[in-house]
Amino acid sequence: MTQSDNRGGGRRRPPDRGAQQSGRRGPPVSGVEPRRAACEIVTRVCEAHQPLAAVLDGEDSGLEPRDAALARAIARITVRRRGDIDWCLANLMDKALPKRAEAVRSILRISAAQLLFMRQADHAAVNVAVALLKGDAATGGFAGLANAVLRRLIRERDLLLARLPVEANTPGWLWERWVATYGEANAAAIAAIHREEPGLDLAFAAPSPLPEGAERLPTGGARLPAGAVTEIEGYAAGSWWVQDVAAQLPATLLGDVAGRHILDLCAAPGGKTMQLAASGARVTAVEIDAGRAARLRENLARTRLADRVDVVVGDALQAEGTYDGVLLDAPCSATGTMRRQPDVAWAKTKADITALSRVQKDLLRHAAARLAPGGSLVYATCSIEPEEGEAQLRFVAKFLPELTLEPITDGPAAAFATEEGAMRTLPHMALEGTDLRGLDGFFAARFRRN
Known part of the structure; x- marks a missing residue:
């Protein structure tokens, strides 16, 4: 897998949902819509080079809250583990996808993210990927490739994860700089923690009791597990900021x-x-x-x-x-x-x-x-x-x-x-x-x- 050079923002949208829902290419596949939304987010971030935070802030998929949350979760872990995902896929493919195959690359990435790091139902992830690709004439020709690559990923998943180098998730030029500046052990520790979803840190406008489940920080702030900001105690009152x-x-x-x-x-x-x-x-x-x-x-x-x-x-x-x-x-x-x-x-x-x-x-x-x-x-x-x-x-x-x-x-x-x-x-x-x-x-x- 290689990064697209298409920096002009002229991205291809994931497959048209009308074609999929029409049934022209077979019966509907469950779970397509949240994955379609995740694919759109990933394409905008990884192919059109838009900031993830800005895309998520402005994203309006029209999905039910549960499906929208799933789409965002898939997209976030895909972007977070992008280098790892691309390393695994590259080990399963004879050659990289064409640079302009943005939608295909995004579908493979979100599907691999689910199979590698979310451990959702294997068959569902593969079926949805194939359905998304077949739903658009421009990507339908890649459906067979995706089916083969993802099924092989399922078979070789444990071996690939065992071999996954810590530097895979870091661009090579950055990894080399960090090793030269901080040593290989520190560079590896930095790369490893980048794979983890961080907690939520708060700073307080005035001395305040900690929200439920929070831990006090040395600065006087607090750390909570990641979650919805507006639902945390004290948000409406303006007691703190992230x-x-x-x-x-x-x-x-x-x-x-x-x-x-x-x-x-x-x-x-x-x-x-x-x-x-x-x-x-x-x-x-x-x-x-x-x-x-x-x-x-x-x-x-x-x-x-x-x-x-x-x-x-x-x-x-x-x-x-x-x-x-x-x-x-x-x-x-x-x-x-x-x-x-x-x-x-x-x-x-x-x-x-x-x-x-x-x-x-x-x-x-x-x-x-x-x-x-x-x-x-x-x-x-x-x-x-x-x-x-x-x-x-x-x-x-x-x-x-x-x-x-x-x-x-x-x-x-x-x-x-x-x-x-x-x-x-x-x-x-x-x-x-x-x-x-x-x-x-x-x-x-x-x-x-x-």
Whole structure:
């Protein structure tokens, strides 16, 4: 299996449901519709390169709630285990599918996901795949191939899973970088935890009792098993927001912000903005994307923090004024978020990292200029690539002499302090003082303006 080069978004929809329901190609097959919806999601993510979160947020399959939930579950595990699935299928096929066979590739992927990782009824998964392919003249010619490959997958499933290399689920160029940077054992641990569905981390607007079934995080937040956000206790009251525990750490590096004016650059989705506001800061939150800024305003209204935050739609490089503190959550490759956004692994390139590291340098220069003497600047990225983290310390030391690195020695971020005095989390790490493991990969450093 190979990744499609069709980046133009001109995807082929899965087979027409009218043809399947008409009975022209045989009696109806049970369970087709949720798999059709799953196929559509997977095609949009894996072939048209749309973000999984955005596709799921905007998805409206018209299915009954139970079938819609099944479609989303199949799609999520297909995207999460995409590399593993493609490795297994490649071992069962003499040659890769044509690059433009998007619908066929998606049907095989969702079918393999069910057979390998969901252990649904074997015959049902095969029958639905064949029905979906036969339902469209453009894909019907692949029905025999799919039937043979999937039945062989059933026979050889246990052997394939036993042989499945840990790096199969990671693009080769990323795997090589992680081995070179962190060593093979850490790279393998990162790749392994990316296969797992993460829990749900919450941050609180004020000290609150934990929701039922939650575990306390070192940041004061809480972790729950994955589930429907709006059904968790306290959602309607605005008591909390969803934010990975690692993403909660950078804002704590600014210390006591009560009564201080903080500039939050590149603010959306707004978790750190709300942290600062909940801690008593006056916040100017700058976000260039109007849609993301609108979502931030909605979250501020729900958490009753809007009166403490001025949301500005604009370029962070054009921000003006002088502030007591600056939080720069810089645009980055987001390779540290692959536990929660598994599609990121296949959406980035080496060139992205190089280009983004240049943008980060420009933002660091501008953030330093917005900082009052004696003020603190926190630089953070949700990347595990050294160019977007540790290398920026050397840039600041050489080109921004007005900034002095302040080593991280206390607070919850100190558990992840590096020898240089910055903070580095990796996705497989454990949380200090808990039995919990798994968090986004983050880098953060704190500087003081001389």
